[in-house]
Amino acid sequence: MSSAHHDDSLTRTHAAHGEPLVWLSAMGLALGMLMVVGLLGVIVSHGIPVFWPSPVLEVTLKPGAKNPVPGGGNTLTGTLVQQRSKRAPVLDADGHRQADQTEYQLFVGNKDAYGVNFAFVDGADVEKIEEPKDIYVIERMEYGIAFGFPERITLADGRTVAASDPGFADALAEFVAEASRRRNEIGTIEKRDIGRINASLNNLKLKGRGSEESKIEIAALDERYNKLAAEARALRAVQQSATLTYKVPNGKERSLAAGDIIGYYQANRLGFFQKAGLFLHNIWSFLSQDPREANTEGGVFPAIFGTFVMTMLMSIAVMPFGVIAAIYLREYAKQGFFVRAVRIAVNNLAGVPSIVFGVFGLGFFVYFVGGSVDQLLFSDYLPTPTFGTGGILWAALTLALMTVPVVIVATEEAVAAVPRGMKEGSLACGASKWQTIQRIVLPASLPGILTGLVLAMARGAGEVAPLMLVGVVKLAPSLPIDGEFPFLHLERKFMHLGFHIYDLGFQSPDSEAAKPMVFATTLLLIILVVLLNLTAILIRERLRKKYSTGAF
Amino acid sequence: MNEPAPGKPDYIKIQDFSFHYGSKQALFDIRMDIPEREVTAFIGPSGCGKSTLLRNLNRMNDLIEDTRSEGDIFVNGQSIYDPHIEVISLRKRIGMVFQKSNPFPKSIYENIVYPLRVAGQNSRAVLDETVERSLKGAALWDEAKDRLHESALSMSGGQMQRLCIARAIANRPEILLMDEPCSALDPIATVKVEELIHELKKEFTIVIVTHNMQQATRCSDKTGFFYLGKLIEFSDTQKIFSNPAKKQTEDYITGRFG
Structure with missing residues (x-):
């Protein structure tokens, strides 16, 4: 290599190397990361403190304070919800804006006594803030x-x-x-x-x-x-x-x-350890108890359980269906215009808005199939519908239909990735095509299939819109699985974490009081989905080690 | 055209066989007789059709869509293109070793008994006996006998290829097809496989495709030279390499074209 050529390469501009594009793509990634971290940060920072017992403050107001005090008097007792600065509304004599004021939002509880749950206090009106030692916090069945x-x-x-x-x-x-x-x-x-x-x-x-x-x-x-x-x-x-x-x-x-x-x-x-104990106790109550007071208090156990059972039913329905369809498409169907059209249709199905599946589920599963089942098997109970109304089975099938493209696409890719040599090796051993699929292709593509299934489960577990049409309710009187014969009640309505969040945030009588629950439930749903995805990754890595096909 | 060695009857008869991939013709009127229990090598430059012909012997090319063949191939007097013949039972009589070793992601043991399992054989005694016989046949027994239940993917490249040979002979086929079995192996592993071919020809009729002319001289009894889909010359290996009848053959084996 001549030295002249060498010098030339040193003087190339950054643009020639495409470095601005590298920066651009790095920026894109950074932005994406920022949004994910921000979202998780907001949810975690709002969700976790819900369970941590906060101190109860006694705020004594200066005489002549403007804000009304619930119950009268000049002291307010409650926990601090937030402290924010408020723009001063008026200008002083010189036309300057006054300094920003602090405003406290207190959760004062005692809704039965005061009629409200929250009170706002201007920082300027506060004479002193104390923590009364003897105050009790009492959790009640009603009124919070x-x-x-x-x-x-x-x-x-x-x-x-x-x-x-x-x-x-x-x-x-x-x-x-x-x-x-x-x-x-x-x-x-x-x-x-x-x-x-x-x-x-x-x-x-x-x-x-x-x-x-x-x-x-x-x-x-x-x-x-x-x-x-x-x-x-x-x-x-x-x-x-x-x-x-x-x-x-x-x-x-x-x-x-x-x-x-x-x-x-x-x-x-x-003390700290008592608080920590109470924190764990609160989390456990949240996970294990039934909701109270229009869902704004108590736990979310029925919603967790409903989500879990529905997702399992969905997996049972979607797995064989999707895998068989994908194997037919990839291994048996003659590749041509028709199969291409089917493949495009399947991919498009994954992009159909989920509410459309909800409408279809309502019309087909609930009214048509469920109605027919009622006519045939449960005519004694009519006109009260048994299966002819939303229920966990129809919800699971609707979501299965919605997520089947995910499973089909993942399975097809996994099946296509099985080395041709391995299939030929099996056929050369005298195996039939079905034996080859069953003994070689399916085990080797299992990691990919499971990945598809868990993606489908994660999507199904987080879906809300179609469920509202086919069987999810605000408060289910009984769980879909219990000790009563036949133990699994497919016709029952159920609760679901995603719908629970919607219901808490937008349908509850006191949405301000429900806010902590919204964040806690959201955090729980995210943890659930992350757990599902982690399971998928673990299973895939394990199977990949077992079935890796690095021949040389 | 070419007289087989005395005492060795023709086993595979290829009669005016042509083969098309879509509109492209890959083989032109191949006519050759492959004798029993000898090693027949196919040589020729890339794309000359030697692998295509080999893959037609067990109808492996059926898997490729849009292909067409003319003429016929007889194995032991029976046409393999007879519509009544069952491809699966044909393949059970013909073992095949591929260019790239293709062990299944199963244990060594399960790899070898795979041809028996798909044929419905599940007797433990038969399977055990087969594993030992096949591994000994593929000169792999000593290396593998203590790790039969480990994954086949944990073996070295040369061992994997010998495992594939063991698998190909597990069901006692009549014919063993080898498609460049040593092209991905190091010289030591190659020598082992070649020694193995020598041993195996006592029992099997072997057809081997190779790019390596030294290999053809070392281990085959007969050699066919293919060029552009045509069989240019087919004769005893010794004769092909010492005194070829055709100019093209001579040019190829002396490395003067390609």
């Missing part, structure tokens, strides 16, 4: 959180324990524990025992058709029902007659039935 100072508890037998009593703390703990024990008992009686009696009664009324035997049996069941109902009523009476009396921060005394208390803690006396 209460902040207050306990006065006494009144037991069902009329005995009272005053807050000044040295044994009060233990008595309160016992009081709440007993209330929750009674609540569980009532739940067992009403949900399980009475539920079973009701199911048997329904059966008898439909099948017995008024025969003597069925009348006797019905009478026996009625008697048992009455006994159980009386038991439940007695327990409920105790729940109501035992009360906790407390003073809300503005001085009024209120009493709370034992049955309405879920838990309590002294927010400002908690």
Whole structure:
């Protein structure tokens, strides 16, 4: 190489190397990363603190403050929701804008006493902020959180324990524990025992058709029902007659039935480890409990369970369907115009807006198929529809239809990637085409197929719009799988995390109060989808190691 | 045209065989008789049709769409293009080793018994016996006997190719087709495979396609030279390489064209 040529190459411009394009693509990536990180950051930063117990503040206002104080007086008690700066609305005498003001938003709770959950305070009006040591945070079945100072508890037998009593703390703990024990008992009686009696009664009324035997049996069941109902009523009476009396921060005394208390803690006396324990407890309650108060309180267990069962049903439907279709397209169909057209149609199907699938599912699965199933098998129950209304089966099938292109495309690619030599080797051994597919092609393309399936699952788990038409509900009375025969209830309506978020954020009576739940649920849904994807990656890597075809 | 060696009957008879890929004709009126239990080598420059002919012997070219053949090929007196013949049972009688070794992503054991498994043979004793016989036949037994249940993909390139030979002979075929079996192997592995070919010809009729003329001289009994889809010359290997009858053959083996 001559030296002249060498010099020449040194003087080339950046443009000649295409470096601006490298920067441009790096910028594109950086922007994309920024958006993903930003999205996750917002959700995590709003979702996690929901479970962390925050201190309760007592804000004393200066005399003459403008903002109304819930319940009257000049102090506000609650947790800080946000602190923001507010542009001063007026100009001073010189025409200068005044300095920005601080504004606090407090969650004051006690909705039953105040009528509102939130209060706004101008920073300028604040005289002092304290953390009262003795304040209790009480979680209730209704009206959300209460902040207050306990006065006494009144037991069902009329005995009272005053807050000044040295044994009060233990008595309160016992009081709440007993209330929750009674609540569980009532739940067992009403949900399980009475539920079973009701199911048997329904059966008898439909099948017995008024025969003597069925009348006797019905009478026996009625008697048992009455006994159980009386038991439940007695327990409920105790729940109501035992009360906790407390003073809300503005001085009024209120009493709370034992049955309405879920838990309590002294927010400002908690140490770090107690807070951490409470944090974990709150997360567990969120994951394991039923929702309360129009979904804005309590947990999301039915939604998690519904999402899980629906996604599993969808996978069971979509997997064989998609894999068989892809194998036919790739291995058997004569490649030509028609197959090309089918392939394009399948790819386009993946781009159809999901609500269109919802409409199709409603028209075809729910009304046509479900209606026909009702006519044939459940005519006894008509006009109440069994399968002729939205349900978890129809939702799963609708989503299966929506995600089948993903599985088909992934499977086709995986099948096409199986080396030709391997297929020929199998055929040369005297294997038939089907044997080759079954023993060589399918195992070798399994990683790709599973990747497709999990992508489909992730999409199905996060979908909302079509589900609203084919069976998702705000609050399902029972889970799609339970202890009652036939255990898996395909016709039942179900709850779903995606729909839950929509419902919390836009359909709840107090969307401000539901905001933390929206973020927590969103975080949960994202974690679920990430977990699904991680599983896919792990499975794929494992299988790829096993079936890798690096011959040389 | 060419007399087979005495005492070795013709086993594969190719009669005026032509083959087309779509509109392109790849083979022109091939006529040759391949004797039993000898090694027949096909040589010729790339694209001359030697692999195409080899792949027609077990109808591997059926897999390619839009192909057409004329003439006929007989194996042991039976036409393999007879519409009544079942391709699968034909392929069971003809083992094939490919240019690029193609072990299945299964254990060594499962690779070898694959031809038996697809034929419905699941008796443990038969399978075990086959694995030992085939691996010994492919001179791989000593290296593989302690790792039969490890993945075949963990073997070296030369071992994989011998594994493919073991698989090809597992079901005791009558014919063994080898499509450039050593082209991707190092010299030591090549020597091993060539020694193996010598051993195997006692039992099988072997047809081997090769680019390597030394290899053809070393291990074949007869050699056919192909050029542009035509069989130019077919004779005893010794004669082809020492005293070719055609000018084109001489030019090719002396490296004067290509």
